[in-house]
Every structure is written in C-alpha cells, then in structure tokens.
Amino acid sequence: MTPRVFLCENNETFAQMLTFYLEKEGWDVTIFSNDASSLLNVADCPNLWILDADGEEWVNIMRKIQKKSTQIPIILTSEHEKTINRVWGFELGCADFIVKPFMPKELVFRARKILNRCELGSASELTEVARLQGYHLDLQRRIVLLDKLPVDLTSKEFELLCLFSRHKGIALSREQILKSVWGENYFGSDRVVDDLVRRVRRKLTDLEIDTVYGYGYRIVS
Incomplete structure (x- = not known):
C-alpha cells in the first residue's frame, strides 16, 4: 500500500x-x-x-x-x-x-x-495482540483495549506500552525509553519521558508502572 x-x-x-x-x-x-x-x-x-x-x-x-x-x-x-x-x-x-x-x-x-x-509497530517481537496487565494491545490496529473498550492514546503513548510489553519486570532507563520511543535523532531533555509516563498513568489508571528513582521506569510483570 x-x-x-x-x-x-x-x-x-x-x-x-x-x-x-x-x-x-x-x-x-x-x-x-x-x-x-x-x-x-x-x-x-x-x-x-x-x-x-x-x-x-x-x-x-x-x-x-x-x-x-x-x-x-x-x-x-x-x-x-x-x-x-x-x-x-x-x-x-x-x-x-x-x-x-x-x-x-x-x-x-x-x-x-x-x-x-x-x-x-515498533513491536516486531510481539504477536498481533499483546497483554499488559489488564490491557490488550492490538498491534495491527495500534489501539489499546480495556474490557473491550478502546483507550484514547497518542502514538508515543502506544509505543511506550509496546516497549513495556517487551520488557515486563525489567527496569528501563530514560535513555533506553528515549531511543526506543523517540528514535536516535532526538535531541533534548530526557524529562519528556517523565511527562509521557505521567500521561500514560493518568489514562491507564489500572496500569502499574514503578519509578526507579535516578534511573527510569519498570512495568510490574
């Protein structure tokens, strides 16, 4: 196409x-x-x-x-x-x-x-549907479902969830998240990662994301 x-x-x-x-x-x-x-x-x-x-x-x-x-x-x-x-x-x-x-x-x-x-889909290691705690990631349509209802997310928010899905229980540094979600050409503060995680937490209230202080974040497996 x-x-x-x-x-x-x-x-x-x-x-x-x-x-x-x-x-x-x-x-x-x-x-x-x-x-x-x-x-x-x-x-x-x-x-x-x-x-x-x-x-x-x-x-x-x-x-x-x-x-x-x-x-x-x-x-x-x-x-x-x-x-x-x-x-x-x-x-x-x-x-x-x-x-x-x-x-x-x-x-x-x-x-x-x-x-x-x-x-x-930045998620080639995943199947077409991935599960993240109580949420379902439809990688073909690039949407997240909770109880079969879609959650309104931006492209970056979806990419972050895909990254977490591939690294359940593993601490990811801000630098790793920047490189995966924004790409190698990003130049700027890594604090955009904090803002992105904050938005995801606000939209997906049942999702457990641990803060690894001074390092980054970890999704609860």
Missing part, C-alpha cells in the same frame, strides 16, 4: 521541492496551507504529517490533526533551533523535529524510518 503524506509548509517553493523528493520514494503527497481552518474539511487520514512549526497556527493545526487520530506520526520542521522549541514539540507528541535549513534527503530519510517503524 502506497504511504500517504500530508505536508503543511509555509514556503510554497520549498513545499514543491519537498514534494518532489517525497514522491520519488513512491509516496502519495498532498500539500495543505499552513492554516488550521484549511484542515476542517480533511476527512482522510495519511500515514504521516509533515508540519511547518513556524508561525502562530502550528499548535492549533497539530491539535486538530491529533483530534482526528492520535496514532498518525507528525514531523515538525522549524527555523527555530532553541531546545525549548524541540521539547515543546515532542511534549505535544511529534515523532521528530527537524531544524531548517535541511536537505530534502534528510527529511526523506527520517520520514522513511518513522513509516517503517509504524509499519512494524
């Missing part, structure tokens, strides 16, 4: 250049204006969003995207390279953050890694 990529980019010329390189990969690319109102009538869901994080609208756009589906990965691009911007983007749930200027081939490389990771 051909991956579908939705692209929001402020610079029209740059958007056309990125589209050229993305389509060379055989991907189906659709360009949208970087305006939250332009997404109101978008009914379809792509395999990947690439969103320009410059300007005032990107946070609203990102939230509208996540409202339609929390499982679709989002790559943010920005001219601002401050660490706080990266951290903010990752805390909002982006899959990657690329600082401009960058070569289009770098974006293609990162997009390919994310699409491959999503296709494999």
Whole structure:
C-alpha cells in the first residue's frame, strides 16, 4: 500500500521541492496551507504529517490533526533551533523535529524510518495482540483495549506500552525509553519521558508502572 503524506509548509517553493523528493520514494503527497481552518474539511487520514512549526497556527493545526487520530506520526520542521522549541514539540507528541535549513534527503530519510517503524509497530517481537496487565494491545490496529473498550492514546503513548510489553519486570532507563520511543535523532531533555509516563498513568489508571528513582521506569510483570 502506497504511504500517504500530508505536508503543511509555509514556503510554497520549498513545499514543491519537498514534494518532489517525497514522491520519488513512491509516496502519495498532498500539500495543505499552513492554516488550521484549511484542515476542517480533511476527512482522510495519511500515514504521516509533515508540519511547518513556524508561525502562530502550528499548535492549533497539530491539535486538530491529533483530534482526528492520535496514532498518525507528525514531523515538525522549524527555523527555530532553541531546545525549548524541540521539547515543546515532542511534549505535544511529534515523532521528530527537524531544524531548517535541511536537505530534502534528510527529511526523506527520517520520514522513511518513522513509516517503517509504524509499519512494524515498533513491536516486531510481539504477536498481533499483546497483554499488559489488564490491557490488550492490538498491534495491527495500534489501539489499546480495556474490557473491550478502546483507550484514547497518542502514538508515543502506544509505543511506550509496546516497549513495556517487551520488557515486563525489567527496569528501563530514560535513555533506553528515549531511543526506543523517540528514535536516535532526538535531541533534548530526557524529562519528556517523565511527562509521557505521567500521561500514560493518568489514562491507564489500572496500569502499574514503578519509578526507579535516578534511573527510569519498570512495568510490574
């Protein structure tokens, strides 16, 4: 199945250049204006969003995207390279953050890694359905069920649960979680891990996650 990529980019010329390189990969690319109102009538869901994080609208756009589906990965691009911007983007749930200027081939490389990771579900060692305490992880549909009812999770939250499922009873460092959930290209504070675990605990109240102080976290087996 051909991956579908939705692209929001402020610079029209740059958007056309990125589209050229993305389509060379055989991907189906659709360009949208970087305006939250332009997404109101978008009914379809792509395999990947690439969103320009410059300007005032990107946070609203990102939230509208996540409202339609929390499982679709989002790559943010920005001219601002401050660490706080990266951290903010990752805390909002982006899959990657690329600082401009960058070569289009770098974006293609990162997009390919994310699409491959999503296709494999970052859970290739698991069967199609995994059990984590009282929760069921449907790896094919990338949803979590409790008493046959779905729990609304972001892509990062789901990835964390997959990681815990593969390492029941084992203490995982923040660095290990960062590398598995955010990928090797993440640059920023490991405190985003704490925020992610906090959100998972709030949404999955029956899930027992131990804090290993000064190190990381462990799922109760």
